[in-house]
Each structure stands twice: as C-alpha cells, then as structure tokens.
Amino acid sequence: MSRPELDKVNKLNFYQNLLKEIYSLVEENRSLLNTNNVQFLVEDHWNSKFNTELKNDLEIFLKEKLENNSSVNLLKYFIQNQPDPKLPYLNSLFDRLKNLFNTWDYKVCTNQDELIKMDRPDLIEFNQIVKQRFTIVQKQNRFMNTKKLYEVDHMSKFVASLCKKQDIFNIVDIGSGRAYISAQLSSSIFDDQFNVIALESSENNVESSMKRLNQMKNNKTPLCPLQVESKFKTITKFIQSSTQLNDIIRQNKASKQLENYALIGLHSCGNLSNSIINIYLDNRESERKLLCNVSCCYNLLREKYDIKIGDINEMDKKSCFPMSQYLNDLKYSLSYNMKIQACHCLFKCLSSVDDFKEQDNLIRWYRCVFQVIIYEFFKSKFSDDPNSTDFNVTVGKKIIGSNSVLSFVSYAKNALKKLGLNNEELNDDKINSYIEKNSIMKQRFDIYIQLKYILSTTMEYLILLDRLVYLYEVDHEEKLEHFLVKLFDPVKSPRCHALISYTK
Numbered sequence: 469m470s471r472p473e474l475d476k477v478n479k480l481n482f483y484q485n486l487l488k489e490i491y492s493l494v495e496e497n498r499s500l501l502n503t504n505n506v507q508f509l510v511e512d513h514w515n516s517k518f519n520t521e522l523k524n525d526l527e528i529f530l531k532e533k534l535e536n537n538s539s540v541n542l543l544k545y546f547i548q549n550q551p552d553p554k555l556p557y558l559n560s561l562f563d564r565l566k567n568l569f570n571t572w573d574y575k576v577c578t579n580q581d582e583l584i585k586m587d588r589p590d591l592i593e594f595n596q597i598v599k600q601r602f603t604i605v606q607k608q609n610r611f612m613n614t615k616k617l618y619e620v621d622h623m624s625k626f627v628a629s630l631c632k633k634q635d636i637f638n639i640v641d642i643g644s645g646r647a648y649i650s651a652q653l654s655s656s657i658f659d660d661q662f663n664v665i666a667l668e669s670s671e672n673n674v675e676s677s678m679k680r681l682n683q684m685k686n687n688k689t690p691l692c693p694l695q696v697e698s699k700f701k702t703i704t705k706f707i708q709s710s711t712q713l714n715d716i717i718r719q720n721k722a723s724k725q726l727e728n729y730a731l732i733g734l735h736s737c738g739n740l741s742n743s744i745i746n747i748y749l750d751n752r753e754s755e756r757k758l759l760c761n762v763s764c765c766y767n768l769l770r771e772k773y774d775i776k777i778g779d780i781n782e783m784d785k786k787s788c789f790p791m792s793q794y795l796n797d798l799k800y801s802l803s804y805n806m807k808i809q810a811c812h813c814l815f816k817c818l819s820s821v822d823d824f825k826e827q828d829n830l831i832r833w834y835r836c837v838f839q840v841i842i843y844e845f846f847k848s849k850f851s852d853d854p855n856s857t858d859f860n861v862t863v864g865k866k867i868i869g870s871n872s873v874l875s876f877v878s879y880a881k882n883a884l885k886k887l888g889l890n891n892e893e894l895n896d897d898k899i900n901s902y903i904e905k906n907s908i909m910k911q912r913f914d915i916y917i918q919l920k921y922i923l924s925t926t927m928e929y930l931i932l933l934d935r936l937v938y939l940y941e942v943d944h945e946e947k948l949e950h951f952l953v954k955l956f957d958p959v960k961s962p963r964c965h966a967l968i969s970y971t972k
C-alpha cells in the first residue's frame with residue numbers, strides 16, 4: 469500500500485477522522501482500560517468491566533482452550549488470523565484494531581528512509597564519512613547500556629542526516645539527561661559539523677553528563693565529544709512552552725546570532741514533548757527549523773480535563789493533554805490508569821507470543837490476590853472511608869528479590885513485612901487459602917491482562933495523533949511539513965515514534 473499524496477487540508481481531515489475513530493475505540497473500551505490490575509478481584513472486574521458480548525466470547529474462548537488442554541493465549545489468537553466463528557464480538561474488535569494498525573503503518577507513519585534519502589553528492593559523502601566513523605566508535609566504551617546505545621546511534625544518524633539535508637548546523641537537545649545524544653551529535657563522528665546545546669532540568673544529570681564526557685576524554689577515546697569544546701554546551705534549565713529559547717541560544721553562541729536550528733528530544737517525558745512542539749511552532753525567527761521528538765512516560769502527562777485533579781491552574785496549560793481542537797472541544801481526558809496502560813507495548817509482547825510473560829503475570833496475580841487479604845484484614849489502615857476502593861498500596865517488585873519462583877505464601881509474608889502489617893489469623897494455611905479459592909480466576913486474569921495489552925496501543929496512538937493533528941491545526945506556515953515516523957524497532961525500544969517537522 470502506498471502513502472496517499474494529499475495536500476495539507478486533506479491530510480488534516482484524514483488525521484482528524486482517524487483521531488475520531490481511535491477516540492471511539494478507546495471510549496467503547498474505557499470501562500476496561502480505566503482499571504487498575506491490582507483491583508481485578510476486589511472490584512470484580514471480570515463481571516463489571518467487560519461488556520456482555522465481549523465477556524461471553526472470552527468465556528467461550530477460555531472454555532475451548534481448557535477443553536483442548538491448550539494455553540490461554542489471546543495474543544496468539546489476535547495475530548493468528550484464524551477467526552473462530554463462535555467469537556463474533558471478539559473477532560470484530562480484533563478486526564477493527566488490525567485495520568487501525570494497518571492504517572497507522574501505511575497511511576500515518578512515513579518511512580524514515582524516505583525522509584533522509586541522500587541524493588546530493590555532499591550528502592552522500594557525509595554519509596560515507598559517518599559510516600566509517602561508526603565502525604571505530606562502536607568498538608569504544610561510551611558508557612551507555614545496550615538499549616541506549618541503539619537509540620542514540622540510530623537517532624543521532626537520523627537527525628544528522630535530516631539536518632545536513634536541511635542545511636541546519638545548530639541543534640538544541642531538550643531534556644538531554646546525561647547528554648548521550650547531544651554529545652554524540654557534537655562529536656567528530658559527525659565530522660564536527662554541529663553546534664549543540666543540551667538543556668536539562670536536573671542539576672544532577674548535568675553534572676553526571678560532564679563527568680561521563682571527561683572520563684571519555686581522559687581515556688583518550690577517539691572521536692570523543694568535547695574535543696572541540698566550543699561545539700557542545702550543557703545548561704541546567706527547566707523548559708516549558710513559554711521558554712524563550714531563542715534568547716538562550718543567542719546567549720550561548722559565540723556569534724550571538726540566531727541561526728537555523730533543530731530542536732530534538734529523545735524520550736522527552738510527559739508534558740515536555742508538548743512544550744517542545746509549542747516552542748518549535750512559536751519560533752518564527754528562523755528561516756529553517758526542524759523538530760525531531762521521541763516521547764515517553766505518558767503516565768506523567770498532565771491533563772487539562774481530568775476531573776480527579778480538577779481545573780489545573782498552572783502556567784503551562786498549553787502543554788497539557790489534549791492538544792488538538794477536536795479533543796479539546798470534547799474536554800477529553802484519559803485518566804491515570806489509561807495513561808499507565810499507554811506505556812505498555814503490544815509489539816514487544818507479540819515478539820514472544822508463545823510464552824506470554826508467564827512469570828511476570830504470576831507476580832501480578834499474587835499482587836491481585838494479596839489485595840483481597842488487605843481488603844479483608846487491613847482496609848481501615850489505608851482508608852478512612854469503608855466504601856472507598858480508591859487507595860493504592862505499593863508493594864513493589866523488590867520483595868520478589870532474585871527468587872523468581874516464589875510461592876504465594878512467601879510473597880504475601882514478604883509483602884506484609886514490608887508494609888508493617890500483622891494479624892495472628894494470617895498463618896501459612898490461611899494465606900494459602902486465598903490463592904486456592906481464587907485460582908479459578910487466574911486464567912480470566914491472564915485474558916484480562918492480554919486484552920489490555922492488545923488495546924493499549926490505541927491510547928498511545930491517540931496521544932501521538934493528537935499532537936500531529938495539533939501541528940497541522942496550529943501551523944499556518946505553508947512551508948512546514950509534519951510526519952510521524954517509527955524510528956526505532958519497538959522490540960528494542962518500545963517508545964519508538966518520532967514526531968518530525970521541518971521547513972519544506
């Protein structure tokens with residue numbers, strides 16, 4: 469399938485219609501998506517959060533799997549494309565999702581190679597130099613873990629190619645953390661072509677980034693950043709939509725001139741991604757500019773219309789979710805549970821579909837059964853309101869330790885100890901009785917978790933498309949073009965989408 473060539477208005481219409489479609493899908497499943505896994509038993513999610521048709525189909529699915537002695541693997545059923553006629557509701561939900569994923573891949577996302585096609589001799593030569601340098605640099609210790617190395621190498625090459633193509637030689641990295649990508653872009657790997665400013669709100673991270681760079685320099689690492697010190701600057705600064713970035717750039721450039729620049733962010737968490745988009749759109753001074761932002765941590769995204777939080781009266785409301793006119797008109801809110809769910813990655817699960825994280829799910833299940841114990845013995849310790857279901861007890865993963873095949877009795881005892889809870893009635897037999905009497909629900913819990921994974925992508929797509937639509941709505945400069953690109957392999961790096969925009 470090839471991408472449709474649409475002009476800007478048509479593109480906006482197309483994306484707005486898709487946003488409405490995703491919104492409908494999310495809303496139809498809100499009661500399920502807006503749940504906390506821990507409450508599965510105590511709030512009886514199986515009987516109260518699924519619509520009747522869906523629950524009936526899932527019961528049939530479960531019964532058949534048990535009769536045939538096969539594993540209850542809904543993820544596998546989702547990708548197998550062998551619809552069972554006895555499950556009409558489930559099949560139609562899965563068809564809609566697969567259509568959406570198809571549309572997303574072929575009509576929303578642009579192929580990254582299309583954007584960095586090198587058709588000028590100087591670009592081809594630059595590309596060759598970078599390729600050679602990477603063969604050297606990949607052998608040296610750059611003090612990053614494997615995941616970060618993959619992201620930094622891939623994104624730095626992509627950004628460098630886009631910048632070169634656009635004749636942009638200044639890069640501002642926002643939320644730079646330990647300056648992995650910004651330092652690399654300023655280094656001789658990219659032929660010392662780019663001046664980079666790294667902006668980061670945490671003083672600790674800035675200090676740690678300088679330590680890392682000095683360590684590399686002292687090790688006499690070839691192709692190390694900081695060899696041409698004027699090319700790289702890191703500054704501690706909290707960034708929001710109203711930040712006057714042009715002033716910061718002028719102050720920190722030797723020439724004191726504002727030149728064309730690229731704004732980048734690698735895993736800009738929560739609202740930071742939206743602030744970066746606003747700063748990019750508000751900058752009317754540079755003739756050429758470029759945006760390349762990969763977001764993460766949707767759970768940190770503050771919302772404008774979350775009734776639990778009430779009216780947010782804060783400076784940077786402009787960077788809160790939602791951004792697009794359509795979702796603003798609806799006063800749309802996702803809720804905390806849904807944003808947590810948006811952080812999951814279906815495609816990572818699908819890569820190991822034959823053994824769906826059994827062990828993880830067992831610990832999740834223990835936590836859920838442990839919640840029944842808390843409700844029966846200790847609820848008053850956590851909530852003054854006896855009817856409240858709205859309290860959160862953090863047990864944490866640390867209590868599992870290195871023993872990944874813990875029994876429920878050990879799990880519950882560790883958790884009670886950690887939380888400082890004690891009741892004489894709770895001996896080993898009593899604790900064990902909880903896992904036994906709820907065991908019939910374990911497979912239903914597995915299905916519930918898997919279905920939430922399958923649906924999680926809709927919320928991530930909603931958040932990303934909301935931003936893309938906003939770019940089209942707010943941008944009245946005919947010269948800008950906007951794209952969503954699947955920049956990383958989601959199995960290696962689940963938050964893999966980059967929002968790109970630049971001057972034509």
Ligand SMILES: C[S@@+](CC[C@H](N)C(=O)[O-])C[C@H]1O[C@@H](n2cnc3c(N)ncnc32)[C@H](O)[C@@H]1O
Binds near residue numbers: 642673707708734735
């Ligand atoms: C997930 S980390 C990514 C760091 C880095 N880009 C990387 O890929 O390693 C996000 C970083 O953004 C920083 N940050 C969050 N909000 C910020 C803000 N409003 N202004 C500046 N930095 C911010 C955090 O301190 C954190 O270091």
